[in-house]
Amino acid sequence: MNARAHIFVLLLAVFTIWFILRLVRRRQLRAKYAILWLTVGVGVLVLAAVPNLLNPISSIAGIYYQPATLLLFASVFLLCLDLHFSWELSRLEDRTRTLAEKHALLQEEVATLRRSAGSPPGQSVDASEEAE
Amino acid sequence: MSDVTAIPEGRELVSAANRDAPRGGLLIAIPAFNEAQSLPGTLAELAACLPGCDVVVVSDGSRDATASVARSTGAAVLELPFNLGIGGALRTAFQYAVLRGYDCAVQFDADGQHDPREITKLVAGLDRGLDLVIGSRFASGGEVTYPISATRLRSMGVLRNLVKALVGETFTDTTSGFRAFSRPMLEYFAETYPVEYLDSVEALVLACNAGFAAGEVPVRIRSRSHGAPSTRRVRLAYYYLRLLVVMATSVRRRRRWRRQAST
Numbered sequence: 001m002n003a004r005a006h007i008f009v010l011l012l013a014v015f016t017i018w019f020i021l022r023l024v025r026r027r028q029l030r031a032k033y034a035i036l037w038l039t040v041g042v043g044v045l046v047l048a049a050v051p052n053l054l055n056p057i058s059s060i061a062g063i064y065y066q067p068a069t070l071l072l073f074a075s076v077f078l079l080c081l082d083l084h085f086s087w088e089l090s091r092l093e094d095r096t097r098t099l100a101e102k103h104a105l106l107q108e109e110v111a112t113l114r115r116s117a118g119s120p121p122g123q124s125v126d127a128s129e130e131a132e
Numbered sequence: 133m134s135d136v137t138a139i140p141e142g143r144e145l146v147s148a149a150n151r152d153a154p155r156g157g158l159l160i161a162i163p164a165f166n167e168a169q170s171l172p173g174t175l176a177e178l179a180a181c182l183p184g185c186d187v188v189v190v191s192d193g194s195r196d197a198t199a200s201v202a203r204s205t206g207a208a209v210l211e212l213p214f215n216l217g218i219g220g221a222l223r224t225a226f227q228y229a230v231l232r233g234y235d236c237a238v239q240f241d242a243d244g245q246h247d248p249r250e251i252t253k254l255v256a257g258l259d260r261g262l263d264l265v266i267g268s269r270f271a272s273g274g275e276v277t278y279p280i281s282a283t284r285l286r287s288m289g290v291l292r293n294l295v296k297a298l299v300g301e302t303f304t305d306t307t308s309g310f311r312a313f314s315r316p317m318l319e320y321f322a323e324t325y326p327v328e329y330l331d332s333v334e335a336l337v338l339a340c341n342a343g344f345a346a347g348e349v350p351v352r353i354r355s356r357s358h359g360a361p362s363t364r365r366v367r368l369a370y371y372y373l374r375l376l377v378v379m380a381t382s383v384r385r386r387r388r389w390r391r392q393a394s395t
Contacts, residue, residue: 097216097327101224104190104210105231112208 013045159234163221167242168197181248192221219331226322243356254312263317263344267310273350299340
């Protein structure tokens with residue numbers, strides 16, 4: 001790796017870490033993902049600083065071309081992450097669905113209660129939503 | 133009737149409103165997505181045929197006046213904030229039926245395909261001890277008054293064979309949306325009803341695997357008054373693929389259940 005590429009990768013790693021920290025500070029990233037991505041960021045930083053670290057890992061794994069080691073680990077990591085996100089998305093969809101169902105049931109119950117109390121229909125629960 | 137039916141545990145939605153609600157009896161559940169045009173006719177026919185019968189309309193994220201049209205006829209209305217699909221709408225209706233203590237429910241189409249005079253036939257099936265009664269167009273004595281495309285018939289055949297392979301029983305009309313559910317079936321489906329398209333097939337297998345008694349009665353299905361069939365061919369292919377995956381996993385689940393039962 002020549003010096004210019006070295007510096008470029010280092011800058012990239014620093015920028016990644018800075019960006020993740022910013023997201024965490026603004027509470028836009030849950031801590032569990034922050035830890036995950038920070039680990040990745042630090043890993044990239046370390047590798048960018050000491051590229052030779054890949055050599056022993058490659059020889060253990062039996063890979064002769066060192067960059068291939070990096071690509072292998074990167075793709076496996078991304079694949080696992082993707083699977084995790086699919087799982088989490090399914091779970092979230094399930095929860096949203098349940099919320100929608102409960103919301104419809106509660107809304108009907110409120111309407112029934114209002115009617116039995118003889119109070120005027122007044123503002124529908126939906127009124128605020130329609131405005132959005 | 134002053135007796136208080138036991139309220140299922142863990143049902144946080146049960147409240148004072150439900151104490152005055154009718155207990156027992158039949159609930160007609162109508163899932164509706166943008167059906168404001170056909171609903172008035174359907175509801176009027178229902179009221180004429182089964183006077184005083186309880187109806188709940190689930191407006192599945194409709195963008196038209198479905199909910200207000202239904203409300204103006206005095207039906208209970210469950211308004212989903214966004215479209216959940218037929219399965220989600222039904223599951224909501226089942227939860228409503230369970231919360232309000234109904235004995236049984238009949239799923240009924242909003243678009244006038246179903247004849248309310250056939251409802252008694254479905255309920256008679258429940259009285260014979262069935263938990264899930266499917267109104268079949270194709271059972272002997274059943275009738276369809278509109279043409280069904282060859283593709284559709286063929287895919288229905290595939291589903292019939294699939295269900296037969298999975299549960300060992302022949303159901304002639306697995307995709308029928310004209311069905312009756314017993315109270316235990318409602319309680320089961322309030323939690324587990326499949327939420328995606330071809331829900332009826334999946335639900336049938338689910339019910340059979342869980343040990344519920346399912347059967348069918350012949351019914352006459354008319355052509356719909358408004359709107360078009362809900363799916364196109366390409367999507368249908370995807371739904372079949374999805375269903376196969378679901379079915380495959382349900383077989384696994386069934387085996388596991390058997391193993392537990394045998395030990």
